[in-house]
Amino acid sequence: MSRHWHDLHAPDSRASLYLRAASKRKISGDKLPDEGLRCVMRVQPDNLAAYRRLCHFTDDGRLPATYPHVMAFPLQLQLLTAHSFPFPLLGLVHLQNRIEVLRPLGGIDALRFAVYADNLQPHAKGATFDLITEAEDGLGLLWRECSRTLVRGLRLEGQASEQTDSAPDALAEASRWYADSDIGRRYAKVCGDYNPIHLSAASARLFGFPKAIAHGMWSKAMALAALRGHLPHSGYSFEVAFRKPVRLPSEVVLSASEAGPEGELRLDGQGELLHMVGRWGGL
Structure with missing residues (x-):
């Protein structure tokens, strides 16, 4: 699939995104959009410090491996609440999460994120898709996340599976x-x-x-x-x-x-x- 990228100066406000999420309650299609979002997100030192305290990470000069997920969350939210996205955000179930740390996460002030959805598959309880998030610095890709998510009530052709x-x-x-x-x-x-x-x-x-x-x-x-x-x-x-x-x-x-x-x-x-x-x- 050729992906159409939208480069953002900044994601929409979270308040507007949550209002958009609350307004959609029904599945509107059975295909993932071919769009992806890209945006540069800066590290907020106060937020990073609060996250370390909340999750018991020590300050070793590197970002916790789960923190880019927090940085990218507004971008993920914007993708999942877009008019073209066929599934309502409320009710999606996070099944699996895989993070890859390709290079050390030290000395980072900002990251360029890319977010898209892929791999829609039948499942015993509906269907699943992968929410892919990638982070780059000036040298290229250094962090990647795949979140497998269940859409309950969606029926697709093909053999349904429930891998445990x-x-x-x-x-x-x-x-x-x-x-x-x-x-x-x-x-x-x-x-x-x-x-x-x-x-x-x-x-x-x-x-x-x-x-x-x-x-x-x-x-x-x-x-x-x-x-x-x-x-x-x-x-x-x-x-x-x-x-x-x-x-x-x-x-x-x-x-x-x-x-x-x-x-x-x-x-x-x-x-x-x-x-x-x-x-x-x-x-």
Whole structure:
């Protein structure tokens, strides 16, 4: 597919994008648009410091590997709420997230992001697509993200699949933390993701959840911060699959392989709930 790129000076305001998201409730098509968005986004030092505190990253002079996701979020939001995008943002389910760190993320003031959607496929519960985000500096590509997302209720021709990553066993506990009842609101304040399912029990119930649930990317960031000694500075991937949501408040336990070029992880909750599985490895 030849992609049509739109270069932006800046994304639209988040308020206008959320209004646009709230106004669309139905699927309007079964094909992904061929457009992509590109924009230079600058690092905001105060926001970066707040993100490090929120997700327990130390300040080592490098961006946390999940922070470009935060920088690019307004651009992702604009793509997913565009008139040409056929699926309503509210109700999309984040299934998997893979981040690749190609070069060290140090000494960065700004990044040029490119965002597009690709790979629409049938799924047992609807269909999935990949939201691709790439970040470049003056030397070229240095970071890439693929977020696999479920569109419930969409029917496509072809064999539906529901691939489930196996859960690793016999891993040693690496960390544990308490996800308090307001972590969704605190993450939203720093990262701009105000999905109602994360903000309060009342707003989560509107979308079928008995309680508010933690952002999946907060859980991934917390795991990445806890495993920082396991990973190199660059040349690696860190990917997770989200299973059962973390209902707020609750305690979770992170287990992981020993430090090394490859490894696995899992995030467990109370009552034998498996919240997240993942792995890391070299590129």
